[in-house]
Amino acid sequence: MSTLTFAAVNEADVTAARRRYPQAFGNPLVRALKIGSWVFIIVYLAWSLHLFEIGKLLSASDRAWQLVSRMVVWQDMADWQYANIYRGIAQTIAIAFLGTLLGTICALFLAFFAARNTMPVGVIRHAFRRLLDVFRGIDSVVWGLVFVRAVGLGPLAGVLAIWISDMGNLAKLYSEAIENIDRKQVEGVRATGADTSRIIRYGYLPQILPVFISLSLYSFESSTRSATILGLVGAGGIGMIIIERFRAGLFDQVAFVVLNVLVVIAVIDWGSGLIRKRFIGERGH
């Protein structure tokens, strides 16, 4: 910005203005705090990057360059075993679907035990919530590794891993949806003399079902992402193909597979957005 100067303003006016409106000229304490936090952040970053041996980045340039060039230049595309790759992608989607479905079914039951208005006993409610915290707090890859140890390599471990982490996530979100329902609609149905099953059918269900379906669809989207990497620990799907070809040094094929996965995930996001809009409408979420 070009500096403007006014002949009419002199030093004394500035001092007077400074005394009158001290806030307009900035608080020295706030300024010191600001500068201090910036200095702290920069010192911390320098220290931590030194701790993490940032120098390795500079010395690794030729290795990194070799990797990138081999990812970009695709060779021998005729014998890449496409059937195997697309089967892996299909398996990933199947794992995500089955895991989300089973997680949804279990979460439907668990959510009622974790919601304040359907489980008045505090001890049980908190016990269920803590259990769900454990399911959610452990990453699905860790669950994948645990289940690979328990049931062996293959997609079964993947389904179980998605199942358990989705169950934790969905049950928490479902219980929040149950807590947020409108009591008036329930009372309205009750006022017409409906029995319990009809109160649930016409009072509760229309309110929570769209939210539940919408949440499960979101969960399916995020599960497809998790399922792609579950294979890295041996739990089936495309991740197993990625790591196998990476270990074999076939970086061009890895790049191809990752690009395909990105496209598939984008398509799934788009499709589930379409379903949400078509059947649940804007009010769903």
Place this chain on the structure above:
Amino acid sequence: MASTTTNTPTNGADRDPVTLFEGHRRQMIRDRMVVNVTLGVLFIAFLLWSAWISRFTPDRLAAGLPRIMEYFGAVMPSLQWDVMFESRNELGRYPPGSLGFWYNDFWKYITLIWETILMALTATLIGTGLAVILSFLAARNTTPAHWVGVAARRFLEFCRGVPEILFALVLVFAVGIGPLAGVIAIVIHATGALGKLFSEVVENASMRPVDGVKAVGGDWFEQMRYGILPQVLPNYTSYALWRFEINVRASAVVGFVGAGGIGAELSHVISFYSDDRVTAVLILIVLTVTLIDLLSERLRHALIGKESLK
């Protein structure tokens, strides 16, 4: 799902409002039924296809469940109340069944968890910095040129589309085993995710301060610094803190491919032992993640609360 039937009354009976209504209602119910049955059939077909392609059959699940129970039984700590708080005996070992025996490698785990948290913090700071710059380039209302905006948005999409652990896998090959690969991997992913959120915040910001700065002769950088940044800073801080929580989880996992943090130890412990060491590490990780979530939530509410009071 509105029915598309056209009720064209031909005789007197059809003009009766009750008959008309009933006919219309029947038609709507029938239409709905057709949609529901089609969806149901599609759903079941997809389910069967999924079960077939992932070889997920009830008998496999039934065979797997006892093995899961067995495994979880094996990794549970065998604590005994009478020796629970015993200290080292004369041989310098903890007696079996005590807390000390269970957490024999406690300080090793704590060191690794500390490294995990530092990795997440460094990655969050760098990622936030990069995302702030990219968000102004990517937002439709502030981008300096159309092609810059498109390029920035595609770049951010790529960064957040690929999972951290895949970046980590590639980077471990490029820069070697150690936390550096993990930090860079998380930086890339966090930049992508935060850049998108930040640019959405910028797109919702008021353009009037920008016009004001432009009117007094500010260049693009000054327009962003004095026109947009003060508006979006509270949201940025809140998103960055939220991302820190996610990055802690991520940095606990990137170690699976050798990119530093507690993940390497966790993967080693799960792959080589089926005993209480697995639960020892897992409990520490869950506690750390929960604690950081709580702290960051507090901080976030404090920041937002302060801003909304202004």
